[in-house]
Amino acid sequence: MNSGRGTLTALHLFLVWAMTATMVPTLGFELVASAWGGGAKATVPVLALGVPLAVVLLGMAGIPVKTLVPLCGSAPRRLGWAVLVFVLGTLGVLAGLAAYSGGVDLGSATTRIALTGAPYAVAAALFVPSRWVRLGALAVPAAAVAYGGFVGPAHAQHRRHEAQVARYRERPELLYLGTAPPGMQISRAEVGPASFAVDYRSVREGYETGYVGLVVRPPVTPGPRCPEPVEMGVTCTVDAHGEMVTVRDFPGGAREVTLTRRQRNAEVEVTSQSIDELGLRRLLDTLHPLSDTELEELMRDKKIDQRL
Numbered sequence: 001m002n003s004g005r006g007t008l009t010a011l012h013l014f015l016v017w018a019m020t021a022t023m024v025p026t027l028g029f030e031l032v033a034s035a036w037g038g039g040a041k042a043t044v045p046v047l048a049l050g051v052p053l054a055v056v057l058l059g060m061a062g063i064p065v066k067t068l069v070p071l072c073g074s075a076p077r078r079l080g081w082a083v084l085v086f087v088l089g090t091l092g093v094l095a096g097l098a099a100y101s102g103g104v105d106l107g108s109a110t111t112r113i114a115l116t117g118a119p120y121a122v123a124a125a126l127f128v129p130s131r132w133v134r135l136g137a138l139a140v141p142a143a144a145v146a147y148g149g150f151v152g153p154a155h156a157q158h159r160r161h162e163a164q165v166a167r168y169r170e171r172p173e174l175l176y177l178g179t180a181p182p183g184m185q186i187s188r189a190e191v192g193p194a195s196f197a198v199d200y201r202s203v204r205e206g207y208e209t210g211y212v213g214l215v216v217r218p219p220v221t222p223g224p225r226c227p228e229p230v231e232m233g234v235t236c237t238v239d240a241h242g243e244m245v246t247v248r249d250f251p252g253g254a255r256e257v258t259l260t261r262r263q264r265n266a267e268v269e270v271t272s273q274s275i276d277e278l279g280l281r282r283l284l285d286t287l288h289p290l291s292d293t294e295l296e297e298l299m300r301d302k303k304i305d306q307r308l
Contacts (some may be wrong), residue, residue: 008068009128015061016124016245020089021117023054051086058082058120069127085123092119092141099148103156161299166305168295171196173265174216177294181279184210189304194218196290212272212283219267224260241243245277263287 001292027050034042059082062072071081094114096106106112118140125137169175174196180186187201195217202210224244226236236246246258258271259280270280298304 003128005068008065009130009133011271012061012065012068012105012128013121013125015064016058016085017116017117017121019057019061020054020120021114023057024090024093024116024120026112027051027054030233055079055082057085058086061124065128068129070129071127080211081127085120085127088123088126089120092122092144095119095148096144102153103160104148104153105155105159164299165295167191168299172289174218175295176216176263176268176287177290177291178214178270178283178288179273181210181212181283182211186298186303189298190307191304192307209276212270212275212280214283215269215271217269218265219262223262224267247277259284 018106027046030046030050034046056079059075059078062069062078062081066072066078069081070077071084072078075236096115097121100106101114106115122137122140125133128134128137154266168191171191171194174194175191177186177194177198180200183203184200185203188199190197195215197216198214200210200212223242224238226238226244226246230236231248233249234246236244238244242262244258244260246260248256248258250256254273256271256273257275257277257280258269259277260267260269261284262268268284269288270283272280275283293302
């Protein structure tokens with residue numbers, strides 16, 4: 001392809017892109033607006049007027065290349081060419097909308113509008129009698145399929161993951177974790193608006209019993225304080241270090257032990273009927289800020305969620 005034909009081809013494809021990047025978003029907006037106001041039936045007049053107008057205007061982009069593109073050599077053939085370009089380009093736009101609705105990032109609103117004209121320019125390039133132009137036109141949808149099918153979804157998944165991590169870490173001063181007691185593991189963690197709760201259960205859940213509940217929340221008093229009056233069957237003490245121990249006796253000899261202590265700017269409470277006071281104190285002694293690795297593991301194992 002010589003310089004003059006190359007320039008003419010570039011101008012032709014630019015005109016196709018510019019016209020469709022203007023017409024198609026406008027037509028799409030009118031369709032949405034009419035459907036919003038009058039339902040599906042209201043879109044029929046918009047389509048009946050908008051599609052033929054778009055085809056006619058698209059056909060005008062074929063006039064400069066009537067000596068270059070065989071299908072643009074006469075008015076009837078240009079009309080057929082315009083219909084083919086419009087149909088093929090619209091299929092490309094619909095594929096892009098499907099990818100975008102699936103979470104594939106297509107850039108800003110301005111970028112997405114500009115991209116609207118690309119499928120029509122690619123379709124028009126397929127009718128240019130040049131092997132290199134046609135190969136280039138085929139390379140564009142191949143790259144789009146690769147991005148929409150692999151790269152884009154991976155980026156979208158990464159962004160969703162980062163957003164989820166950010167939501168979990170909105171209250172980092174509450175995200176404390178303790179080492180699971182022997183024979184136990186974390187079974188569930190929940191991030192609330194003003195709390196972080198962790199359940200520890202037996203590794204052989206279903207065969208062995210055992211439960212420890214840990215709750216981290218903002219302090220409501222200057223220090224742990226036993227309620228007054230204390231309920232019947234409940235004993236409560238606060239030691240010199242400000243750690244509160246509450247023991248609740250149940251009929252049949254069962255006991256529930258609760259330890260409460262301050263951890264920097266948070267109040268931490270652990271409760272269990274299967275672990276004694278010494279075991280709960282050991283758990284509290286292992287408290288540490290939730291690390292990125294631990295959070296990633298909880299998310300991977302689907303053991304953490306968020307309560308709004």
